[in-house]
Amino acid sequence: MTRVRTWSFVLLVASGVVLAACSNSAASTTTTAAPASTGTTATTGTTATTGATATVGTVSDPSAAGTFGTEPTITVPPGAPPTQLESKDLIVGTGPAAKAGDPVTVQYVGVAYSSGKVFDSSWSRNQPFQFTLGEGQVIPGWDQGVVGMQVGGRRELIIPPNLAYGATSPGAGIAPNDTLIFIVDLVKIN
DSSP: OHHHHHHHHHHHHHHHHHHHHTOOOOOOEEEEEOOTTTOOEEEEEEEEETTEEEEEEEOSSOOOOOOTTSOOOOOOOSSSOOSSEEEEEEEOOSSOBOOTTOEEEEEEEEEETTTOOEEEEHHHHTOOEEEETTTTSSOHHHHHHSTTOBTTOEEEEEEOGGGTTTTSOOBTTBOTTOOEEEEEEEEEEO
16 A cells, blocks of 8 residues: 555656646746857747747857858758757847847848758848837747847847748748748847
8 A cells, every 4th residue: 555655646746747847837038148258148948929938049059150240151050950949149249138129120141941041131132120029020039039139249040930930931942831040130229
């Protein structure tokens, strides 16, 4: 009988742990700045914007930082695309940090993970892009991934399909269920 009680207790505790891990509560993103000499930021945790919740991981094999204000080159990491939003500050800005509700101006380049080809670039049009952060004016991966960037900073985002366009291709260069890679420069908070 003691053995049955022990195993019942073990199963009860294990069930509680599994249920806690499956919880759908949203938490704020935690950003920890690395030493200034590395120019990187590791972002972990979860965030909720426009009703979507995503775990934010760190880009493990980032593109070269390049120079703020000039069009960067994106390198598609080897292997399968990540299933969660990944973010890496390639250049840490020195200005104020963007938050939900801020109107922002950015420069960006986007590459499809599947093809490695550029599908869009504000630099090629020589026209910065403006939007209000957290208002659903852009894909959820941008609403979640640009939060916390500092003016003058450059961030690489790897966005899974569920935070991009999903099963619907928005046009040439992006396949259905494609993972997207962006490098974004935060020019200003308007």
